[in-house]
Amino acid sequence: MSDIPGGAMANRPVHFIWLLDCSYSMQGEKIGQLNYAIREAIPEMRSVAHDNPAAQLLLRTVTFSTTAQWHHQVPVPVDDFTWQDVQVDGMTNLGEALTLVSRELQSPPMPQRALKPVLALVSDGVPTDDWKAGLKAIDATPWGRKAVRVSIAIGADADRGVLQEFLGNPELQPLDANSPKQLAAAIRWASTAAVKAASQPVAASADPLAKQPYAPPVLDDDDDDDVW
Amino acid sequence: MTLGVRRWDTLGDSVQGVGKRCNQDWWACEGTGSGDEPLVLAVADGHGSAVHARSELGARFAVDRFLGLARSFGRAARDGHEPGRLARLMTYARDDFPRALVQEWRSAALGHWDRHRPVADDGAAEPEPGDKLLLYGTTLIGAVLTPWLFVAWQIGDGDLAVVEHDGQLRRPLAPAEEDLGDETESLCGAQAWRAVRTHWAPLFDEARGPRLVVLSTDGLSKSFAAADGYREFVEGLDGRLAREGAAGVKAVLPEWLRQASQYSGDDTTLVAALRPVRPASATEQKTES
Numbered sequence: 464m465s466d467i468p469g470g471a472m473a474n475r476p477v478h479f480i481w482l483l484d485c486s487y488s489m490q491g492e493k494i495g496q497l498n499y500a501i502r503e504a505i506p507e508m509r510s511v512a513h514d515n516p517a518a519q520l521l522l523r524t525v526t527f528s529t530t531a532q533w534h535h536q537v538p539v540p541v542d543d544f545t546w547q548d549v550q551v552d553g554m555t556n557l558g559e560a561l562t563l564v565s566r567e568l569q570s571p572p573m574p575q576r577a578l579k580p581v582l583a584l585v586s587d588g589v590p591t592d593d594w595k596a597g598l599k600a601i602d603a604t605p606w607g608r609k610a611v612r613v614s615i616a617i618g619a620d621a622d623r624g625v626l627q628e629f630l631g632n633p634e635l636q637p638l639d640a641n642s643p644k645q646l647a648a649a650i651r652w653a654s655t656a657a658v659k660a661a662s663q664p665v666a667a668s669a670d671p672l673a674k675q676p677y678a679p680p681v682l683d684d685d686d687d688d689d690v691w
Numbered sequence: 692m693t694l695g696v697r698r699w700d701t702l703g704d705s706v707q708g709v710g711k712r713c714n715q716d717w718w719a720c721e722g723t724g725s726g727d728e729p730l731v732l733a734v735a736d737g738h739g740s741a742v743h744a745r746s747e748l749g750a751r752f753a754v755d756r757f758l759g760l761a762r763s764f765g766r767a768a769r770d771g772h773e774p775g776r777l778a779r780l781m782t783y784a785r786d787d788f789p790r791a792l793v794q795e796w797r798s799a800a801l802g803h804w805d806r807h808r809p810v811a812d813d814g815a816a817e818p819e820p821g822d823k824l825l826l827y828g829t830t831l832i833g834a835v836l837t838p839w840l841f842v843a844w845q846i847g848d849g850d851l852a853v854v855e856h857d858g859q860l861r862r863p864l865a866p867a868e869e870d871l872g873d874e875t876e877s878l879c880g881a882q883a884w885r886a887v888r889t890h891w892a893p894l895f896d897e898a899r900g901p902r903l904v905v906l907s908t909d910g911l912s913k914s915f916a917a918a919d920g921y922r923e924f925v926e927g928l929d930g931r932l933a934r935e936g937a938a939g940v941k942a943v944l945p946e947w948l949r950q951a952s953q954y955s956g957d958d959t960t961l962v963a964a965l966r967p968v969r970p971a972s973a974t975e976q977k978t979e980s
Contacts, residue, residue, distance in 0.1 A: 467947040468927020472954040473916035516709055517956020576918065579872035609872050662873070662956070 476519045477578045477661050478538060479508075479654075480564055484586035484617075485526040486555040493587055493617055493691065494551050496643040500650035502546040511655045512541045518578055518662040523567075527560035529553030557590040557625070561597025568604040579661040580610045583653045584629050587617035587691070594625060602631070611661045613653040615640050618691030642690050698724035699836070700937035701732070703962035706948040708739075708910060708955070715739040715829075716908050716960040717750040719758055722765070724836050724964075729765025733757045733833040734960050736849055736908040738877065742825060745803070749827030752799035753878055757833040757844075760791055764842070765835045772839070781891050784842050789887035792831075792844070796878050800827040821881065828879035832864070832906045836964065838897050841904075843890040846883060847875040850912050851890070852925040854903035860925055863890040875909075902966045903929050910959030914951035932965050 512520040521538035526549050534549055601607035614626035614637040626637035640646035707714035715737030724730035735753040737746025768780055804823045830847025843851055845864040853861045876886040894900040905925055912921035931940055952959040
């Protein structure tokens, strides 16, 4: 055993936070497919985590409807993570969810020694509260500004403008999920590519429009019968 | 054959990070620390991700170009005691050296790109120079030590630690606030010379100069669980070098770096210069040079 000075060593955490729209418009097939897609994506997230042994992938989930609340409040290592289905409730209070997450992106509780967090926003509608205030709260935190952000627009009624603004980079686009198949692909991509991007070293750029080290995939033309 | 004072013992090593396709760090250490042969130390950390696909070469160019410039700079410092010369050297070190370094690195990288263009893509536009340089992105820490001067430069992450003659540990180039995540300043950045930090330390009494200088890539410091783990590492290294000398540490250094890289996931490199303890009975330790 090596006797290197300096005390204990440890890999660095990647905090991955799902922000899931659980408003009434998600009722039925959409929420069912979302639960299914995330559950199915977990093994792939574990695989990505095992390929990046220097990163400790920790998962959390916020749901937003009439209120925003933690579905998984304590960060759970991906190896211990089991998906519990989310349920629909009421309105689309995205701003409240963003504010809730912003409190967790302050340091503390976020450690200084970490890899970039990942924020993955999934929504099918239009926010019903002051979402800009929530986004501003996230952008006001150092880790929020550094976060790798992905957004998924479910169906034609999703407010792509809001999801685009959440990304904070005009070169990035929300991922459209207009069918169960596309939603599964989008969730799979968000679960894995974003984690890889968070754990890659890159040159910092003063240019806020600089290209990100990841880009959403081009999903196949939908051939599902069910189109949202 | 002449006899000279052995001013520094040096050691260095580098290990490849887990899962990396190659080691994208590079390092070098040359010279004795005399006026004619300044001691020059350098480590560079190629960014390594897909957008920096040639960064292992960028790191090598950075170290190689730094060696050349630092060697010349160190020799120019021989006459530092002449009136006004020290001030001119300081101005050069702070203002001109970073520009020269960035310019030389850019030349090396763009020259390599010209000689090793990707397989032609019919109709593809010639990339902008900035896009070409992105492929070679790297950090750099370099130091030059002469009997009269200790100067160091850094762009991007990584660590320079100095243990002074009285045992005080300093990190003179550490940023006021550490970068979050894995983003770093880089030689491939626009106006990269503005991001170069400089440490300037004339030595008016060589015996009161630093006793240990350590340069390392961030694969080492990011492996420690505690915030002050890296500082404890350098203190421990200093103690171990005092007890066992450079030879004892050289034997375990590869294993230390390997262990660190398993936690940081990064290529991990360290180069250090130790001022040998002179026996009380002798004023100088003689070696053939």
